[in-house]
Amino acid sequence: MLLPTLLLAGLAQALPKAEPGHYLETRQGGSGFTMLRFGCSQVVIDRIDPLVNPGQAPSPHMHQVVGGNAFNVSMATTDVSKLASCTTCSYSEDVSSTSDIYLSNYWTANVYFKARNGTYKRVPQMPNRDLFQDKYTAKTKGGFVVYYVSPGKGKTTAFKPGFRMLVGDPTNRVSKNMKMQTCFRCYTGPNYGGDNAAPCADAKLDTEGFPKTTCPGGIRSNVLYPTCWDGVNLDSPDHKSHVAYPKGGPASFSGTTIGGGDCPSTHPVKIPQLMLEIVWDTRNFNNKADWPADGSQPFVLSTGDPTGYGQHGDYVFGWKDQSLQKAMDEAKGCMGSLCTSLKTQEPTAGNACAVKAVVKEEQDGWMKDLPGMEGMPM
Ligand SMILES: *[C@@H]1O[C@H](CO)[C@@H](O)[C@H](O)[C@H]1NC(C)=O
Numbered sequence: 466m467l468l469p470t471l472l473l474a475g476l477a478q479a480l481p482k483a484e485p486g487h488y489l490e491t492r493q494g495g496s497g498f499t500m501l502r503f504g505c506s507q508v509v510i511d512r513i514d515p516l517v518n519p520g521q522a523p524s525p526h527m528h529q530v531v532g533g534n535a536f537n538v539s540m541a542t543t544d545v546s547k548l549a550s551c552t553t554c555s556y557s558e559d560v561s562s563t564s565d566i567y568l569s570n571y572w573t574a575n576v577y578f579k580a581r582n583g584t585y586k587r588v589p590q591m592p593n594r595d596l597f598q599d600k601y602t603a604k605t606k607g608g609f610v611v612y613y614v615s616p617g618k619g620k621t622t623a624f625k626p627g628f629r630m631l632v633g634d635p636t637n638r639v640s641k642n643m644k645m646q647t648c649f650r651c652y653t654g655p656n657y658g659g660d661n662a663a664p665c666a667d668a669k670l671d672t673e674g675f676p677k678t679t680c681p682g683g684i685r686s687n688v689l690y691p692t693c694w695d696g697v698n699l700d701s702p703d704h705k706s707h708v709a710y711p712k713g714g715p716a717s718f719s720g721t722t723i724g725g726g727d728c729p730s731t732h733p734v735k736i737p738q739l740m741l742e743i744v745w746d747t748r749n750f751n752n753k754a755d756w757p758a759d760g761s762q763p764f765v766l767s768t769g770d771p772t773g774y775g776q777h778g779d780y781v782f783g784w785k786d787q788s789l790q791k792a793m794d795e796a797k798g799c800m801g802s803l804c805t806s807l808k809t810q811e812p813t814a815g816n817a818c819a820v821k822a823v824v825k826e827e828q829d830g831w832m833k834d835l836p837g838m839e840g841m842p843m
């Protein structure tokens with residue numbers, strides 16, 4: 466069993482059970498352990514990046530973005546107050562009570578299929594599995610699932626207004642032994658086949674780079690952010706130095722205390738474990754006759770990366786007031802999309818929230834080049 470046994474002790478049965486046999490099933494609420502897990506539809510696909518390339522349109526590569534509709538070429542860096550009026554996520558973070566809000570954004574590179582004839586097609590996402598009676602995730606359009614995990618009340622410090630960070634290195638093309646930071650899971654069949662281990666913990670189905678074989682049920686990406694913060698800086702020039710992994714390296718999922726280890730003295734403040742989980746619907750691209758003749762795998766990130774080692778995720782914090790801290794500190798703990806202190810919205814509302822792409826270019830046809838990669842050796 467991959468789960469830390471301490472977490473399993475004394476867990477109440479107050480919350481609905483996940484599907485029997487699923488690895489999250491053993492994580493029923495109680496004892497203050499919190500795992501927010503919620504679906505977010507796509508808010509836009511656009512070639513901009515307000516974190517790494519603020520003000521630049523187009524930025525070097527395409528992203529798929531979820532969260533608030535304040536996502537733009539640039540975003541305010543101080544108290545990022547009060548910009549968005551809707552979010553694509555299940556937890557609406559009190560959207561309805563006031564327009565005086567700013568909502569988080571999360572974004573990653575897109576995945577494309579490169580056919581044997583050299584042309585590219587964007588791989589769409591499909592909704593993630595329903596767990597814990599989640600009424601939202603299975604109805605999302607595009608986008609992905611977001612997790613925030615805390616080992617218990619008072620154990621983590623929520624991000625502050627203006628906080629932002631980046632995980633992963635888009636230029637990386639070799640293994641850095643960071644499978645616990647970003648990985649791909651190769652689903653062995655329909656309905657998330659083979660989904661039996663915690664993210665990035667399956668020795669066979671989880672890989673740091675793209676899977677080398679066909680994945681009959683699609684491919685899942687997990688992007689896990691660092692869990693330690695310097696306690697001072699909301700951002701840093703590389704968008705990474707203000708956060709760090711525990712002394713022992715990237716924490717296993719839900720391992721913010723156990724297994725995750727202590728934070729280094731330079732970054733002493735434990736922050737919630739943020740994770741993105743994206744299900745790429747590669748099922749229509751499994752025809753080996755269209756795969757490269759040399760037998761290599763055909764998927765490529767929008768950065769031009771055919772290895773997958775350059776997988777990365779961006780984050781701009783925007784929860785209203787103390788809402789995230791309150792959720793992390795709920796006495797009984799929150800599970801999935803059920804959290805007493807947080808408001809949720811209907812999928813129709815989340816799916817209606819969108820922003821228009823700033824950079825007008827082809828997104829979904831068969832393309833000779835990846836957007837922004839014209840003339841690049843690939
Ligand atoms: C994005 O920013 C531009 C100015 O840089 C502004 O004109 C536009 O209204 C903004 N879009 C949104 C959706 O906020």
Ligand SMILES: *[C@@H]1O[C@H](CO)[C@@H](O)[C@H](O)[C@H]1NC(C)=O
Pocket residue numbers: 580581582583584755831
């Ligand atoms: C390239 O291959 C794809 C997949 O078979 C096909 O749909 C597309 O039409 C082809 N494009 C060209 C220009 O041959």
